Amino acid sequence: MTKKKVSDLMGVKNLLFPYLPVLVGANVDGKPNYITIGLVGWLCYDAVSVSVGRKQYTNAGIKENRTFSVNQPMASMVRQLDYCGLYSGRKVDKSVLFENFYGDLQTAPMIMECPVNIECRVIQIMERSIHTVFIGEVAAIHLGEEYLAQGVLDITKVDPVFFAPDKKEGKYSGSYWRLGEYLARAWEVGRDLTGDEGR
């Protein structure tokens, strides 16, 4: 294989795709607002980060209340997901798109239609060049019971949406994708890779 060193690919150094885009919820000016975010990360089993553009409407709401929610959409919600990334809460009322609800934290609005909702309390804020990184500690999780199988999340029922970059008419663009086929069993398929049983 030939490797190419990419110093700057359209200004984007982030090349770990696809993303699992989510709807980040926050109260802004006392009203539920949601923004579509690709830059999400798990830091431990109880801490998650979301990165929100510094000028975004949602950014101010998270800073004001020090709470946010992470809502995972399903494939059937792709139009709403895309809409919430296209239009600013300064101009449109995104709270009308969904059934909104609140949990323990009271200021982190959540989307009833999403299979998984995670309420977070901000524990750290990092200002980066383009984004504010909000690190949140998980306060509560809300889950639609129909997405569980034997007490574990059933990924085929969640029907997740992914985002990947591409080009359209020569310009940088992106597309949404669904989950595909079962590949292999974890903590098993690699067990006999070598003769070495050196656990």
Next chain:
Amino acid sequence: MTKKKVSDLMGVKNLLFPYLPVLVGANVDGKPNYITIGLVGWLCYDAVSVSVGRKQYTNAGIKENRTFSVNQPMASMVRQLDYCGLYSGRKVDKSVLFENFYGDLQTAPMIMECPVNIECRVIQIMERSIHTVFIGEVAAIHLGEEYLAQGVLDITKVDPVFFAPDKKEGKYSGSYWRLGEYLARAWEVGRDLTGDEGR
């Protein structure tokens, strides 16, 4: 929809699935080592976090050199991916599994067979309950040229691997999945969701 408040689902509060597991590379005792990690996050376009168990062999290597690499495997590498999560570098030599190479940082070993390799310099370390979170600034990206289409990453050529939890014989387990079908065009499918053109 009925929502269930999940205060503790098998001790795991992290319910945003599937993960995009990666192989995190570090020199440990002067030799390349790799560990399979699910807790990965993008913090900005030029910063990524990886969370490594506090007692893992790789953890010490990252702390020693203050560098690490993120290597994205393809579906055809699922056995190696699983192996690197099952066995510790204290017991087995994982450098023999791959063609190893180094880039600018010189101490972050990378895997030639992976479509995407990202070299990172540690800029912050957070100790959490179970994991050490290493936040790295991207120093360089190495990309197999055959994974590009019109200068953009072609996600179907990368053929990514996902991880999701499940149960096997009543016990918590996990499975690997592939990318599925194209769903919709981003920044377009949601455009005419409402009559409101309030951008």
